[in-house]
Amino acid sequence: MFVDNDTSDHELIIGALEDVDNFGHIxxxxxxxxxxxxxxxxxxxxxxxxxxxxxxxxxVYQNLxxxxxTMKFSSWIYRIAHNxxxxxxxxxxxxLTDISVDEHIDFVAxxxxxxxxxxxxxxxxxxxxxxxxxxxxxxxxxxMLILGFWEEKSYKEIAEIMGSxxxxxxxxxxRAKKQFISKFNDYEQx
Amino acid sequence: xxxxxxxxLKDIRDNGIKPTSKFYFVTRNYFFRLLFIVSVVVxxxxxxxxxxxxxxxxxxxxxxxxxEAPTLFVQSIPFFWLLLLAIFTGSAWFNYKRTxxxxxxxxxxxxxxxxxxxxxxxxxxFRIGLSEDLDIMMKTHLPAYRLTAEQRLERSANYLERKxxxxxxxxxxxxxxxxxxxxxxxxxxxxxxxxxxxxxxVKENLE
Numbered sequence: 014m015f016v017d018n019d020t021s022d023h024e025l026i027i028g029a030l031e032d033v034d035n036f037g038h039i040x041x042x043x044x045x046x047x048x049x050x051x052x053x054x055x056x057x058x059x060x061x062x063x064x065x066x067x068x069x070x071x072x073v074y075q076n077l078x079x080x081x082x083t084m085k086f087s088s089w090i091y092r093i094a095h096n097x098x099x100x101x102x103x104x105x106x107x108x109l110t111d112i113s114v115d116e117h118i119d120f121v122a123x124x125x126x127x128x129x130x131x132x133x134x135x136x137x138x139x140x141x142x143x144x145x146x147x148x149x150x151x152x153x154x155x156x157m158l159i160l161g162f163w164e165e166k167s168y169k170e171i172a173e174i175m176g177s178x179x180x181x182x183x184x185x186x187x188r189a190k191k192q193f194i195s196k197f198n199d200y201e202q203x
Numbered sequence: 204x205x206x207x208x209x210x211x212l213k214d215i216r217d218n219g220i221k222p223t224s225k226f227y228f229v230t231r232n233y234f235f236r237l238l239f240i241v242s243v244v245v246x247x248x249x250x251x252x253x254x255x256x257x258x259x260x261x262x263x264x265x266x267x268x269x270x271e272a273p274t275l276f277v278q279s280i281p282f283f284w285l286l287l288l289a290i291f292t293g294s295a296w297f298n299y300k301r302t303x304x305x306x307x308x309x310x311x312x313x314x315x316x317x318x319x320x321x322x323x324x325x326x327x328x329f330r331i332g333l334s335e336d337l338d339i340m341m342k343t344h345l346p347a348y349r350l351t352a353e354q355r356l357e358r359s360a361n362y363l364e365r366k367x368x369x370x371x372x373x374x375x376x377x378x379x380x381x382x383x384x385x386x387x388x389x390x391x392x393x394x395x396x397x398x399x400x401x402x403x404x405v406k407e408n409l410e
Contacts, residue, residue, distance in 0.1 A: 030222060033215055040208040063207060070211045075220060079228040081303065176300075177309050 016041075022086035030077060040070055043087075046164070047094045053159045054095075055102040065101055069094045088173035091166075095156070095174050120162045121197065124190055138201065146196035154189030161186060235301040242295035243320045249288040250325030251334035256281040256352070259338075278358045283351065292317050 016025065016038045025042070028035035047069060051062050072093055080089050121139055147155050153175075160166045160174060168182045175182070214220065257279055295317035299305040305313060328334055342349045 033212065036215070037204070037208050037212055040205070040211060044205060044207055066207050067211055067214070070207070071214060071220065074211075074215060075223055077222040078225040079223070173307065176306050178307070178312070181309050 023082065026077060026080065026086065029074070033074075036070075036074055039073070039090075043090055044070075047090070050091065050094060050159070050164055051098050053163055054156055055098050055105075057098075057101070057105075061101075061105075065098060069097050072097065084173050085170060088166075088170045091160075091164075091170075091174045092176070099152075099156075120158075123162065124194060128190065128194060142197050142200040145200040146193050149196045150189065150192045154185065154192055157182065157186050157189045158193060232302050235298045235305075238298040239295050239302070239305075239317075242291045242298060243317055244324065246288050246291040246295065246317065246321030247324030247328055248334075248337070249284045249291065250321050251328035252284045252337060253281055253288070254325065254329045255334040255338045256284065256355070259356070279355060281352075281355070283348075288321065292321065295321075 016028075020038075022039075022042075025035070025039050029039055044066065048062055048066060051057060051065055055065075057065065069090075073090055076093070080086065121143060147158075150158075156175065157171060160171045161168075166174065168179050168186070171186075172179045172182045177185075259279070292314060296310065296313050299308070299313050299317070300310070342352055
């Protein structure tokens with residue numbers, strides 16, 4: 014099966030159901046984004062992420078016929094990844110360890126701009142401040158911020174991934190931002 | 204080829220893993236929808252039974268004052284049915300959440316909707332008199348259930364006997380005697396803890 018960037022997810026699914034080798038194209042498309050997402054919400058080590066990703070893709074393959082086009086395929090696959098990662102994280106409760114400084118600067122700067130907060134962002138402190146804030150806000154809020162800002166998912170997609178309504182996502186996102194800023198400022202003051 | 208990709212494809216081939224059939228997912232979806240409906244119906248029956256018990260118990264506190272009424276109200280709550288309503292509301296949430304539609308709904312809305320449906324159907328069951336039939340049937344065939352109902356009535360009656368016995372309380376005791384008579388008419392020996400002679404005596408004294 015010939016695949017390029019224009020091949021739709023729907024075509025990839027049909028191809029995978031016809032021939033298992035075509036499932037490899039789905040893995041190619043989603044391996045890196047899911048790896049990034051798993052790392053963001055769980056801070057899992059590379060070897061643990063490998064195991065998780067294998068488990069996730071096996072689950073995706075087994076449940077391929079349950080997918081319905083009422084939801085974006087990326088939301089569906091993220092939902093599986095999200096649920097499996099959260100289950101794993103609750104058993105292991107690892108510390109968040111692997112967060113890029115560049116992502117922090119954009120993320121934190123965007124949050125502060127949205128809330129009209131002027132702050133000089135010391136690059137060196139941002140990584141630690143963000144790690145502290147993300148570790149100390151509610152788990153659900155952390156997931157929402159990562160999905161919204163790092164994975165750049167829309168509220169509709171976040172609702173589909175987390176299994177709630179768009180309205181609820183909007184409300185929780187506001188609270189998530191507020192809590193993050195508060196914890197970040199606590200870190201800065203201490 | 205990435206390590207993960209090669210490992211996943213190898214696992215699929217070596218273990219003969221195949222995508223689960225669509226029939227399974229459709230059946231599963233209908234199964235959980237059915238369980239949701241059953242949970243709501245049982246919740247409705249529970250609510251109707253609660254209403255029935257509260258109506259019986261309300262005879263005691265209609266004529267009472269503000270201090271007595273709350274105590275009597277709490278004493279008349281049938282906690283068994285309340286617990287059943289709570290359990291089946293939880294069951295309704297669990298089952299609906301596993302359907303395709305339920306995946307995308309908020310937990311709070313699902314719980315609220317199942318409680319509302321149970322309350323509405325429960326009211327309907329109560330209005331058409333099915334709850335009274337159920338109440339009598341359970342009191343005549345289930346000794347443990349009858350005992351708890353009687354204990355509830357006894358507590359309310361004893362509470363009021365410590366006060367001045369008012370007209371409403373007398374009516375409630377008569378109601379208890381009516382139920383005892385019905386129970387005896389079904390051929391049970393030990394209805395509401397006593398035999399028919401003392402029922403007649405009680406009635407005479409009250410009237």
